[in-house]
Amino acid sequence: MQLILISGLSGSGKSVALKALEDAGYASVDNLPATLLSKLIALYREQGHKRVAISVDTRGGPTLAALPGAMKELSDEGVDVRLLYFEAKPDTLVKRFSETRRRHPLSGPGLTVEECIRQEQEMLAEVKALGYPIDTSELSANRLRTWIKALVGAEAGRLTVVFESFGFKHGVPLDADLVFDARCLPNPFYDPRLRPLTGLDQAIVDFFLQESSVAEMIHDIRRFLDKWLPAYRQENRSYLTVAVGCTGGQHRSVFVIEALARAFAGEQVLIRHRELPETR
Known part of the structure; x- marks a missing residue:
């Protein structure tokens, strides 16, 4: 039951x-x-x-x-x-x-x-x-x-890693266990052509793939999680929420969360983008 x-x-x-x-x-x-x-x-x-x-x-x-x-x-x-x-x-x-x-x-x-x-x-x-x-x-x-x-719907008995993007201007999620700040990364918001898009759109993806600092942050967060996920499992936790924030929660945090979710595809993963429209 x-x-x-x-x-x-x-x-x-x-x-x-x-x-x-x-x-x-x-x-x-x-x-x-x-x-x-x-x-x-x-x-x-x-x-x-x-x-x-x-x-x-x-x-x-x-x-x-x-x-x-x-x-x-x-x-x-x-x-x-x-x-x-x-x-x-x-x-x-x-x-x-x-x-x-x-x-x-x-x-x-x-x-x-x-x-x-x-x-x-x-x-x-x-x-x-x-x-x-x-x-x-x-x-x-x-x-x-x-x-x-x-x-x-997540499988019982396994740690579910919830990756969540958010915008700091709307507040840090109360349910976040780990919070990372992506506001130091290059921001496509200042390009009028990219501003209406989100981190799910290919043009934004291409923008970030050209930025070495973005790859470095994703690498560092991944190394941190690789090291500490076993410790969270030993606590017999059911869920761990990893939140990444940028200013508005539309571009940088969304891209980083998507990249982390792919990197941990072997885990039981859920993805949330708090600030994106529900139609995304």
């Missing part, structure tokens, strides 16, 4: 993710007290379910403390347990609550939304350490659905 647990901050996209998994054929349950997790999975196994998605978060109150033990128990029983932790920047969450006019689950007399967010972050600190963080600050609902399906 594959069990996807969804947790994280209110307003970060957990409902979108759970619905995406439900549409993909997962039996889904929202807001389950962690103390009931083992009993529910036993029931689902009796019914023959192979894929289950369950949301467990601060709405469960004190029962959240039982989650680590329940996850270990199920893993020992042979269940492929993965936890996806959703988060976003505080200002993004505040804006979402304001736009939807929804009440924060922790709201009470005298508490602002910002205070509720900080309180929730503290309550979920241990849960976050158990799973793979996903920063939805710059993601549309459609792109989040695509990322979720790619993550859960």
Whole structure:
């Protein structure tokens, strides 16, 4: 059985993710007290379910403390347990609550939304350490659905290396494990003919292939990963996110990420380009 647990901050996209998994054929349950997790999975196994998605978060109150033990128990029983932790920047969450006019689950007399967010972050600190963080600050609902399906489709038991490009002017991804800065590389943005293109276009590829500094940076990052990937595997991690940023996330970071993904084609690899249009 594959069990996807969804947790994280209110307003970060957990409902979108759970619905995406439900549409993909997962039996889904929202807001389950962690103390009931083992009993529910036993029931689902009796019914023959192979894929289950369950949301467990601060709405469960004190029962959240039982989650680590329940996850270990199920893993020992042979269940492929993965936890996806959703988060976003505080200002993004505040804006979402304001736009939807929804009440924060922790709201009470005298508490602002910002205070509720900080309180929730503290309550979920241990849960976050158990799973793979996903920063939805710059993601549309459609792109989040695509990322979720790619993550859960990865083969269990292998380290999945997520290569992600981004633009520093939009902020560093909260879910990045390793961050490399490509802003020192030559920038095709200043060529009016190349500016509208992205690092996926052949003209941009040809531009970077002529720049020795670009090849040197890719070589250095590759050497670093070659050396340290075994150490991350020994931690029994399921995912490692390697993020490369440039100013706007359109040219340099995209090209470098594509080159790194090809270099590590023997690994289980996922590619993300955070700033590119979803049609790319």
